[in-house]
Amino acid sequence: MKTLHFATLPGDGIGPEVMEVALEVLSQAGKRHDFAIDTSAHDVGGVGIDNHGAALPDSSFEACRAADAILFGSVGGPKWENLPPKEQPERAALLPLRKAFRLYANLRPGNLYPELSDLSPLRPETVANGIDVLCVRELTGGVYFGQPKETRQLDNGEEEAVDTMVYRSSEIERVTDVAITAAKLRGRRICSVDKANVLETSVLWRRVVSEKMAANAPDLELSHMYVDNAAMQLVRDPTQFDVILTENMFGDILSDELAVICGSLGMLASASLGADKNKHDLPFGLYEPAGGTAPDIAGQNLANPCAQVLSSALMLRYSFGLEDAASSIENAVKAAIRDGLRTGDVAQGGDTVSTTDMGTAIVERLP
Ligand code: IPM
Numbered sequence: 001m002k003t004l005h006f007a008t009l010p011g012d013g014i015g016p017e018v019m020e021v022a023l024e025v026l027s028q029a030g031k032r033h034d035f036a037i038d039t040s041a042h043d044v045g046g047v048g049i050d051n052h053g054a055a056l057p058d059s060s061f062e063a064c065r066a067a068d069a070i071l072f073g074s075v076g077g078p079k080w081e082n083l084p085p086k087e088q089p090e091r092a093a094l095l096p097l098r099k100a101f102r103l104y105a106n107l108r109p110g111n112l113y114p115e116l117s118d119l120s121p122l123r124p125e126t127v128a129n130g131i132d133v134l135c136v137r138e139l140t141g142g143v144y145f146g147q148p149k150e151t152r153q154l155d156n157g158e159e160e161a162v163d164t165m166v167y168r169s170s171e172i173e174r175v176t177d178v179a180i181t182a183a184k185l186r187g188r189r190i191c192s193v194d195k196a197n198v199l200e201t202s203v204l205w206r207r208v209v210s211e212k213m214a215a216n217a218p219d220l221e222l223s224h225m226y227v228d229n230a231a232m233q234l235v236r237d238p239t240q241f242d243v244i245l246t247e248n249m250f251g252d253i254l255s256d257e258l259a260v261i262c263g264s265l266g267m268l269a270s271a272s273l274g275a276d277k278n279k280h281d282l283p284f285g286l287y288e289p290a291g292g293t294a295p296d297i298a299g300q301n302l303a304n305p306c307a308q309v310l311s312s313a314l315m316l317r318y319s320f321g322l323e324d325a326a327s328s329i330e331n332a333v334k335a336a337i338r339d340g341l342r343t344g345d346v347a348q349g350g351d352t353v354s355t356t357d358m359g360t361a362i363v364e365r366l367p
């Protein structure tokens with residue numbers, strides 16, 4: 001029997017309660033798919049600041065390093081909003097993790113089940129059949145990490161701030177590979193998003209993506225789109241996309257746009273895949289729900305656990321190679337929704353169930 005060793009970082013707000021559901025679903029899936037889970041929880045985010053004086057305490061970091069993957073909850077909340085931006089839970093926890101574990105490929109599936117299509121702010125006829133788009137965002141390069149990155153005093157007394165957008169071809173190639181692998185398992189179409197009419201990094205991006213695709217995946221369809229147009233096309237008709245491949249900051253923005261189009265953050269998972277292999281010879285990765293900590297409903301057993309559960313399914317798929325178990329969890333979530341079970345965020349005035357009841361409903365639908 002395979003034992004899955006991963007670090008659990010539940011974080012703040014609704015993080016711990018949805019994490020509990022995800023762990024229960026994982027251990028139940030393990031009974032059916034012959035694996036056991038071996039994990040321990042560590043502080044991160046606001047609770048890390050409160051208990052250890054750092055959003056990413058050393059002890060939590062070391063636990064991640066010893067593991068084969070990280071299952072992440074969510075971090076942040078009003079209590080820490082007045083800290084300097086660099087010390088705030090989101091930035092001070094996530095960016096160092098991305099950097100340290102070289103999590104260069106961020107997969108953000110934009111899924112809207114047809115049963116929930118009313119949740120989308122888009123016209124019913126546009127999304128009647130649901131949405132299924134995958135955003136592949138480069139996560140360790142570009143303007144987020146480029147140097148210099150500083151605020152300086154000019155001779156005339158004025159202040160000047162600089163961020164640097166920089167990409168190497170190797171960084172573009174490896175994330176393109178991830179998009180190719182994903183597209184082959186989906187609709188076989190990649191739309192690469194850039195700003196090649198203005199940015200040098202985008203000119204290189206477009207050329208490297210084209211060369212890589214011509215060499216490694218000539219049978220896949222490749223298109224290019226400027227980011228401003230992509231933002232517009234996503235609201236006009238998201239169903240035109242299969243895989244969107246883009247650099248770090250464009251991906252930050254477009255993936256949030258995709259999320260809102262899909263109606264509920266409580267349903268969206270994500271995977272950040274690292275450059276390093278784990279003990280299973282698969283990518284080390286960090287898996288986290290797209291939604292935030294929802295402080296207004298935290299601790300009340302009201303939160304939607306689906307995104308956390310779906311993130312754990314992505315972990316099974318990418319870091320542990322357990323495709324059958326991953327898809328059976330995804331199907332169980334889909335079945336629970338199809339059977340009308342809804343937490344408040346997706347209920348649209350209808351009957352609601354609690355976080356734990358949703359978890360039970362998912363477990364009951366595991367094959
Ligand atoms: C995200 C977040 C982060 C980002 C922030 C919290 C640093 O918005 O994961 O999309 O900008 O990447």
Ligand code: MG
Binds near residue numbers: 252253256
């Ligand atoms: Mg973001």
